[in-house]
Amino acid sequence: MSKRQSPVEERRGEERRGAQKPQRRAAGGGRAWMRHHRAMMGDSALRLVKRPIATLLTMLAIAIALILPAGLWLALDSARLLDAELDESATLTVYFDADVDESEAMDLAAEVGGQPGVAGTRLVTAAEGLADFQQTLGVDDALSQLDANPLPASVVVTPADTDPAGVQSLSQQLQTLDGVDEVRLDLAWLDRLQQLAALGQRVALALALLFGLGVLLVVGNTIRLAVESRRQEIEVVTLIGATHAFVRRPFLYSGAWYGLGGGVLALVILLLGGNWLASPVAALAQSYGAHFALPSLGGSHSALLLLFSTLLGWLGAWLAVGRHLADIKPR
């Protein structure tokens, strides 16, 4: 050790089992306890910094384990955004009989508009329908061969209630009106999308559990090696009266640092990855005529990720130290 600062300032501390033995808590005991916490927080960080490559590799392993569930969660989040957009556009198309002419169609549209549960209507006359059809499909030539317009007039109904069951019953109700040929609604794919989202959430949860376990193992193994390398120190301090909490403390801080570092790396990688994917995703969305941007983790979610990863690191260290301290018995 080349540093010349007072080692007492470097590591001091106190063990007090406050709840069980309050009489042992001398005046200033809490301060000594805080002092040891601070010292160990610094000391454990310093130990990690002294071995930058090994530390970085461990943190990277944690980051990768965090990125997979976090990335999937983001993907689901974006699917939910799409879902919401689609919910708003969940409309019914009411096709009138082919022999309904334009004025009758307007009357019928008014009647449909007066039905309960209908939030709005938009009439598409037979001529407009044909124009739309030609524009979207670009089949001018084929259609111009036809003598008469084969398309019926229709009205696009925006339901007041967008939940699938409500839309279904509205559709049955509109079906009974005179002059209505068919009511079309695309519920099946809405249903499927919702089921898919539910499935995705479960997969994300399962992955989060699995990779959380991975983080525990990575940190646990790293801490196990650290405990092994400081075995003599642990034996000596145990011999001269250190409590388990005292011995455990620096390792718990190491674990928390690993977790925090891994979390920060994960956030950075997610951010870089998001930027990298942003332009192709935007181009793809554009080609479908949709407005869609990759969501990114907001401030609160980022903080949550960091908290979670720090806690995981701490827990991994706690499990590893608990297991290995039992093995270390002073000779």
Added chain:
Amino acid sequence: MIAFEHVGKRYGGRFEALADINFRVERGEMLFLTGHSGAGKSSLLRLVMRLERPSRGRVLVAGHDLDRLHISQVPYYRRQIGVVFQDHQLLFDRDIFANVALPLTIQGVEPADAARRVRAALDKVGLLHRERALPIELSTGEQQRVGIARAVVNKPALLLADEPTGNLDPQLSADIMRLFEDFNRIGTTVMVASHDLALIARLRHRVLKLRDGRLIGDGEAA
């Protein structure tokens, strides 16, 4: 200070390290524990330090029945005992000052107070000028003295030493023993395990003699 009542210790259910040991040590006494290696000296000290529990009988130290001591109280018990090891058990990653300060660090003593007590202990063993040295830079005798400073920095009522002169030449051994006598003179109970019979004989203290796990002699060295 220490009382052994019909204490026996077996390892693995077969090997009998100690059998029916009875003795009392009064507060402020100084005594030696002798016997060949394997006679049970270390086992006896380990019982006093509560590193082991007796298979039979009771060990009482300063009024505590060590067998009744809850596992969570053991660290607090050990803080009342100073221990000097044969291989001194210094930590090589920190300097002499930090090594001696370790017991105080564990107990959360105020840094200023701790520094004062560390310097007093180092002064006592004559190594105050080396407080910034690393253990590796010291001779074996000096390392052992640092180990003693660490054991007494806490002003323990009981000082145990396991072969403290095992690796030292006669002159250094005598110096170390004189240090123990000094601590005993200010009221510390001192118990030293040693097989350096010549040295023990010159010092005229009570001697407990062990052979094959049995106490075969208790009295001043002949």
